[in-house]
Amino acid sequence: MEILPNITIQHYLWLSTALFALGVFGVLLRRNAILMFMCIELMLNAVNIALVAFSKVHGDTSGQVFVFFIMVVAAAEVAVGLAILMMLYRNLHTTDTDALNNLKG
Amino acid sequence: MSLTEIAFYFLSFLAIFSALAVILSKNPVYSVLYLIVTFFSIAGHYFLMNAQFLAAVHIIVYAGAIMVLFLYVIMMLNLNEEQEEKTKNWVKIAAVVSACSIMLIMVSLISKSTYNMGKAPMAGDAGLVQNLGKVLYKDYLLPFELASVLFLAAMVGAVYLSKKETSKS
Numbered sequence: 001m002e003i004l005p006n007i008t009i010q011h012y013l014w015l016s017t018a019l020f021a022l023g024v025f026g027v028l029l030r031r032n033a034i035l036m037f038m039c040i041e042l043m044l045n046a047v048n049i050a051l052v053a054f055s056k057v058h059g060d061t062s063g064q065v066f067v068f069f070i071m072v073v074a075a076a077e078v079a080v081g082l083a084i085l086m087m088l089y090r091n092l093h094t095t096d097t098d099a100l101n102n103l104k105g
Numbered sequence: 106m107s108l109t110e111i112a113f114y115f116l117s118f119l120a121i122f123s124a125l126a127v128i129l130s131k132n133p134v135y136s137v138l139y140l141i142v143t144f145f146s147i148a149g150h151y152f153l154m155n156a157q158f159l160a161a162v163h164i165i166v167y168a169g170a171i172m173v174l175f176l177y178v179i180m181m182l183n184l185n186e187e188q189e190e191k192t193k194n195w196v197k198i199a200a201v202v203s204a205c206s207i208m209l210i211m212v213s214l215i216s217k218s219t220y221n222m223g224k225a226p227m228a229g230d231a232g233l234v235q236n237l238g239k240v241l242y243k244d245y246l247l248p249f250e251l252a253s254v255l256f257l258a259a260m261v262g263a264v265y266l267s268k269k270e271t272s273k274s
Contacts, residue, residue, distance in 0.1 A: 004109045004153060010215060015117050015150075017211040019124055019143075025204035026128035029197060031190045034133055034179060038140050041171065042124055045147050048163075056154045061240040064159055068241070071166050072252045076259035078171050082178045083266035089182050090269075096190070 012053035019046035033085055033095045037078065044074050112153060120146040133184050137175050144168050158234045 019042060026039030048067045055063025085095060092099050123142040130136050144167040151160035241249060 004113060006107065006110050007113050009220070011113065011117075012150075012154075013215045014212065015120070017208060017215065018121050020211070021204050021208035022121070022124045022128060024207055025200055028200035028203060029128060029192065031192055032133065032184075034175065034182075034184065035128075035136055038127060038136060038175065041140070041167075042127065042143065045144065045167075049147060049150060052151060052154055052156050052159060056156070061236050062244070064156055064237055065241055065245050067159055068162065068237075069245075069248060069252060071162060072255065075166055075171060076255055078174060079259050079263040080266065082174055083263040085178065086181070086267045095182065095184065098191070 009053055009057050013050060016046045016050040016053070019043075019049070031096050031098050033088070033097050036097065037081055037085070041074060041078070044070060109153060112149070116146045116149045116153070119143075120150075133179050134176070137172055137179065140175075141168050141172050144172070155233075158237050 023039045023043035023046060026042065027036050030036055030039070048070055051063045051067050051070075055061065055067075088100075089095055120143050123139045123146070126139040127136045127143065130139065144163065148160045148163045148168075151157075151163060
């Protein structure tokens with residue numbers, strides 16, 4: 001099942017997996033909330049690559065419509081998330097997620 | 106090696122290395138810039154897969170809107186100086202182990218799958234604006250309209266959340 005000459009769906013899935021794992025790694029490693037947001041964007045984009053590759057393999061446009069909707073949701077998520085981050089910074093004067101320990105017993 | 110193969114591998118390595126640079130760079134502004142490089146290489150992948158509309162929308166939405174939003178927030182919070190994060194050592198090890206195990210699970214699943222056995226139709230023009238628009242406005246009309254409602258809600262929420270609180274009494 002070749003997408004391009006000599007490039008199969010597996011190649012795109014491996015790329016997507018690598019980017020997704022890097023996103024997970026970043027969310028777990030970094031303590032800065034803005035960096036964690038960026039890594040979430042990275043994970044969403046990894047999924048988008050897989051969806052577009054499958055859409056290309058099956059010749060079905062629906063996969064690309066899903067990618068379009070994922071972009072819509074990601075844009076809305078970033079707008080609200082960054083507003084929450086601004087509010088957080090105004091109250092705590094940091095974006096370090098380790099500072100958010102009010103719920104800890 | 107054909108030209109498309111070279112383009113695929115170049116874009117893949119560019120995407121992965123700049124993603125790594127996003128995670129590992131100390132300065133948030135550099136992270137944003139590397140993330141823009143990642144997004145451009147992903148847009149290049151969309152171009153390779155003949156999804157021109159998605160490539161254009163991806164550049165406009167991500168590199169044009171979302172990344173500018175990130176840069177504005179970093180500027181307003183004045184986070185552009187390098188600051189050492191106090192990540193504990195066991196957190197670092199746990200992050201590496203869990204990311205590697207997710208990678209391992211997915212790679213083994215992909216390499217063991219029998220998905221690529223059949224032969225699928227190859228429609229080269231599935232990603233053109235005309236075909237995508239037809240599907241979007243015929244089959245996905247209701248989700249499309251709901252997305253606009255979602256945007257309205259997100260806009261109201263963002264404005265409300267980032268508004269400065271006036272007197273509380």
